[in-house]
Amino acid sequence: MARWWKGILKDIREKTAHMDSGQKLQYIAAYYWYHILFAVLLVFLIILLIRHFFFGEPPKVFNCVMINQAIDFERDGMLAEDFAADMGISAEQISIDSNYVFSYVGKELEGVNESSYDKFFFRLGGGELDAAIVPESFYRYCVDLEYGFADLGDMLSEEEKIRWQGNLVETNGVYNGIYVKDLPLMEYLNQEKDDPVLLVFFQNAENAEVNRSFLEFAIY
Numbered sequence: 001m002a003r004w005w006k007g008i009l010k011d012i013r014e015k016t017a018h019m020d021s022g023q024k025l026q027y028i029a030a031y032y033w034y035h036i037l038f039a040v041l042l043v044f045l046i047i048l049l050i051r052h053f054f055f056g057e058p059p060k061v062f063n064c065v066m067i068n069q070a071i072d073f074e075r076d077g078m079l080a081e082d083f084a085a086d087m088g089i090s091a092e093q094i095s096i097d098s099n100y101v102f103s104y105v106g107k108e109l110e111g112v113n114e115s116s117y118d119k120f121f122f123r124l125g126g127g128e129l130d131a132a133i134v135p136e137s138f139y140r141y142c143v144d145l146e147y148g149f150a151d152l153g154d155m156l157s158e159e160e161k162i163r164w165q166g167n168l169v170e171t172n173g174v175y176n177g178i179y180v181k182d183l184p185l186m187e188y189l190n191q192e193k194d195d196p197v198l199l200v201f202f203q204n205a206e207n208a209e210v211n212r213s214f215l216e217f218a219i220y
Helices: 002-015 023-030 033-054 073-087 115-125 134-144 158-163 184-188 205-219
Strands: 063-065 094-100 130-137 167-169 174-179 197-201
Touching: 002 023, 023 033, 063 115, 063 205, 073 094, 073 184, 073 205, 094 115, 130 134, 134 167, 134 174, 134 197, 174 205, 184 205, 197 205
Parallel strands: 063 094, 063 130
Antiparallel strands: 130 197, 167 174, 174 197
8 A cells, every 4th residue: 555655656746847836736636636535535444443443332231122112312312321320331331222113913003113023032132132111012922922031029129129019010920020100210201001111121140230220220
């Protein structure tokens, strides 16, 4: 690359040796504009690569999706910022994503992007998701598919279990979720009258601490 550029500069010097400054600029613009464009694009690409590998976004420490909520990226960002502030970390380390609106058995919606259904289960199967805010009907659907959820009994104190007993969802003797309607988290959400919203966590021991932090954020 350096040899190629030196050759270009040498060629320009030789061919413009007897020209004044204005003539040199016109000559370069006429015959070497594509060389200059290529060099600028190459430099821009190098800067992007350096930024990506050395100054990119910090890794996510918490990934939560909302199923069949209104897609509202401003609301998602606000929730991520509030939770990040509660944890004392950067909001860029938190991912809250409501772009998951789809149909499933027992729930038929019109005009939705069904690819988000596959995306959800792909991310879930890959262990990428820590939590989800879901309609109760979707929770029951996942239970029927035998997907596992983290036990909130391991995340709540005995006092908290007593306090939120009426909101906890118990399946096979395990607290798999918590109804959001009476929680502070509800201020960010909406729900259908006959399909209440739950907060659930997935079985990911690596993120047990941050999951517990989000549960505390949701209930206090």
